[in-house]
Amino acid sequence: MHDPTTTVRAAGGALTGPAPRSPGQAADPGFRARLDGFLTAQRALLDDARWEHGTPPVTDLLAAAGSAGLFRDAWAATPADRPRALWHAAELHAALARVGNGAPGAAVLTHLDVATRLLGALPAADPALVADALAGRTTSALAATEPEHGSDLARLTTRVDRAGDRLTVTGGKWFISNAPFADHLLVLADDPGAATGRPGPALLLVPARAPGVRTTPLDGLGHHGLTGRVDLDAAPVTTVLVPGGHGLLVLMRHWLHERVMLAVRMGELAAAVLDHAVADATARHTFGTPLITNQHVRFTLARLTAETEEVRAAARQGVRLLAAGSCPAAYAAACKHRAAAVLREVADEALQLAGGDGYRTGHPAGRALRDALGLALAGGTDELMLQQIDRG
Ligand SMILES: Cc1cc2nc3c(=O)[nH]c(=O)nc-3n(C[C@H](O)[C@H](O)[C@H](O)COP(=O)(O)OP(=O)(O)OC[C@H]3O[C@@H](n4cnc5c(N)ncnc54)[C@H](O)[C@@H]3O)c2cc1C
Structure with missing residues (x-):
């Protein structure tokens, strides 16, 4: 007899499920072993309950991953080292996608491949910020979206002003991933007075706990407690990371990277949900036979497997293009757009195939559906991806 409790518990953790598939073209056994060791050692930290209720242990997770050397492993010391580092990052995101709750993977992707990757590319940023982030001692958050303006970032209302020899920034941001745990904020702000x-959009470094900065956690369908609203009232700017007029251009280049890595994560999440759906449909009996003997069920799973493999292959090609420094913006947008659509479809079908069990809180298909909805917004919405693909 099918036991829904067992199903949820088993599928809720990658540690009890199938081993993560390596997204990398050239597997690195040393890194793989460190990653596996980390996932086993940090089983309690990754436990679903800690990410669903109360304050998620973001700081502890980043500290543990930093101490284990995982962020350093995914960081290029030289330009020639870039391909190796990017494949390690992809492998890290793929492994965390298998954990069963999207939140730890989202926290790590934001830390490594949004904020730290951006700081590392900006000559004005103090190298100590990157060193601390790679060690897991501190974290940063990219604060671009405003309550009034998300997709259209050219209409920023947050603005930077000069007060004597000091720069300050005033305005509001929301849905900022990792903001409740951040030490530093990378704030996109208009600079009308140069x-x-x-003049124009600038990117500024603001200490997250300075006077004039107030961060309030926002709750959502998923990623419980991970995103925040940030209110800035003459908050001090410690560094002009990118001067006015260039802030948005720098972010547009950076988003190629973020979108490809998000596609890696979504492809692996879809594969994990499918693996669970296959196991579940094999174990569950209806009308006297295993559910999976039904041709409709088999064909559904086969079609979804084909779509998931397409997404995973496209994301791998995206990593190759990033490594070569030649990923077109439209390609990164296509990867993200397709991955979000396929993840949503896989999660939706898997939930239906699980029957009432799929509707239970905590079922992996339900969690993945929630994540798919968030990932169709974060890093640029589906519609903005289409706009980018259309522009080429
Ligand atoms: C889980 C999560 C994490 C996030 N993390 C971050 C973060 O770390 N940092 C950050 O800065 N932001 C973050 N965001 C915010 C996210 O980037 C924005 O929600 C997103 O860019 C959309 O902006 P908006 O919410 O203002 O929607 P709007 O821009 O108001 O758009 C509303 C709807 O209209 C559509 N739309 C807008 N313009 C057009 C158009 N021209 N043609 C057709 N359709 C259009 C949009 O696609 C969307 O469906 C996160 C969001 C989520 C859900």
Whole structure:
């Protein structure tokens, strides 16, 4: 007899499920072993309950991953080292996608491949910020979206001003991943008076716990407690990371990277949900036979497997293009757009195939559906991906 409790418990953790598939073209056994060791050692930290209720242990997870050397492993010391580092990052995101709850993977992706990767690419950023982030001692968050303006970032209302020899920033941001845990904020703000040297959007470094900064956790369908609203009231700017006029251009280049890595994560999450759906349909009996003997069920799973493999292959190609420094913006957008659609479809079908069990809180298909909805918004919405693909 099918036991829904067992199903949920088993599928809720990658540690009890199938081993993560390596997204990398050239597997690195040393890194793989460190990653496996980390997932086993941090089983309690990754436990679903800690990410669903109360304050998620983001700081502890980043500290543990930093101490285990996983962020350093995914960081290029030289330009020639870039391909190796990117494949390690992809492998890290793929492994965390198998954990069964999207939140730890989202926290790590934001830390490594949004904020730290961006800081590492900006000459104005103090190298100590990157060193601390790679060690898991501190974290940063990219604060671009405003309550009034998300997709259209050219209409920023947050602005930077000069007060004597100090720069301050005033405005509001929301849905900022990792903001409740951040030590530093990378704030996109308008600079109408050329306080940073030139007018237009600038990217600024703001200490997250300075006077004039207030961060409030926002709750959502998923990623419980991970995103936050940030209110800035003449908050101090410690560094002009990118002067006015160039902030948005720098972010647009950076988003190629983020979108490909999000596609890696979504492809692996879809594969994990499918593996669970196959196991579940094999174990569950209806009308006297295993559910999976039904041709409709088999064909559904086969079609979804084909779509998932397409997404995974496209994301791998995206990593190759990033490594070569030649990933077109439209390609990164296509990867993200397709991955979000396929993840949503896989999660939706898997939930239906699980019957009433799929509707239970905590079922992996339900969690993945929740994540798919969030990932169709974060890093640029589905519609903005289509706009980018259309522009080429
Ligand atoms: C889980 C999660 C994590 C996030 N993390 C971050 C983060 O770390 N940092 C950050 O800065 N932001 C973050 N965001 C915010 C996210 O980037 C924005 O929600 C997103 O860019 C959309 O902006 P908006 O919410 O203001 O929607 P709007 O821009 O108001 O759009 C509303 C709807 O209209 C559509 N739309 C808008 N313009 C057009 C158009 N021209 N043509 C057709 N359709 C259009 C959009 O696609 C969307 O469906 C996160 C969001 C989520 C859900």
